[in-house]
Amino acid sequence: MNEPKITDLVDIFxxxxxxxxxxxxxxxxxxxxxxxAVENQEAIIFSRDDFFSSALHEIAHWTIAGDKRRKLDDFGxxxxxxxRSKKQQQEFELVExxxxxxxxxxxxxxxxxxxxxxxxISQGLDATESFKNSVKLQALDYxxxxxxxxAQLLYEVLINxxxxxxxxxxxxxxxxxxx
Numbered sequence: 001m002n003e004p005k006i007t008d009l010v011d012i013f014x015x016x017x018x019x020x021x022x023x024x025x026x027x028x029x030x031x032x033x034x035x036x037a038v039e040n041q042e043a044i045i046f047s048r049d050d051f052f053s054s055a056l057h058e059i060a061h062w063t064i065a066g067d068k069r070r071k072l073d074d075f076g077x078x079x080x081x082x083x084r085s086k087k088q089q090q091e092f093e094l095v096e097x098x099x100x101x102x103x104x105x106x107x108x109x110x111x112x113x114x115x116x117x118x119x120x121i122s123q124g125l126d127a128t129e130s131f132k133n134s135v136k137l138q139a140l141d142y143x144x145x146x147x148x149x150x151a152q153l154l155y156e157v158l159i160n161x162x163x164x165x166x167x168x169x170x171x172x173x174x175x176x177x178x179x
Contacts, residue, residue: 004110004162006050012157013059018042021150023062023070025055032058034074043070052112053103060102063151093131101138102151108168109158139173 006027013025022042029046032054037043045062047055061075069075077095100116107114116127116135146152159167 004052004112006052006055008161009052009055009110012161013045013055013154016154016157017150025059027051027055034058034062036071036073052110053107053115056106056110056112057099057103057117059154060099060106060151063102063148063154064098093128093134097131097134097138100135101142102147104135104139104173105142105147105168106151106155106158108172109155110162136173140170143168143170143173 010025010027017023022037023045024042025045025047027047027050029048031046032048033046035044035046045055045058047058062070065075069077096117104114116132142151147155155168159165
């Protein structure tokens with residue numbers, strides 16, 4: 001099995017979506033960001049530094065976003081930065097279930113570890129067990145039915161490249177612990 005390399009992920013994503021979706025993946029940003037396409041420039045998914053997980057997470061958001069959302073920078077979502085209250089954290093977890101489920105499956109497709117993200121370290125708030133369970137159930141649902149269209153296309157290429165075509169098994173997701 002191939003070891004996951006960020007440059008491979010960038011190449012795969014860009015070959016798959018640069019023309020068909022007018023979107024590319026770039027690494028090395030100080031903060032992750034989605035810049036919607038403007039006039040003669042394609043949309044860009046910027047991942048943090050050269051972190052494989054950051055790229056997969058931002059890609060997951062993009063695969064879920066509908067046409068209208070993809071026309072807006074950062075998909076038009078609110079983002080409360082580090083230091084969220086408990087209530088804000090609960091709202092964050094509600095909107096992160098599907099992206100993190102997609103990220104988990106794409107991570108497995110790349111033979112890359114997945115970690116639930118609470119994205120609120122300064123408050124000492126880790127991902128709740130309820131959130132982890134919701135992400136797990138959503139990931140299992142995606143594996144039983146199918147991923148969103150763009151995520152499914154990418155998943156198929158990733159399993160062929162990194163896993164020699166071996167699909168992600170439900171048993172790989174059935175554990176709720178960070179892997």
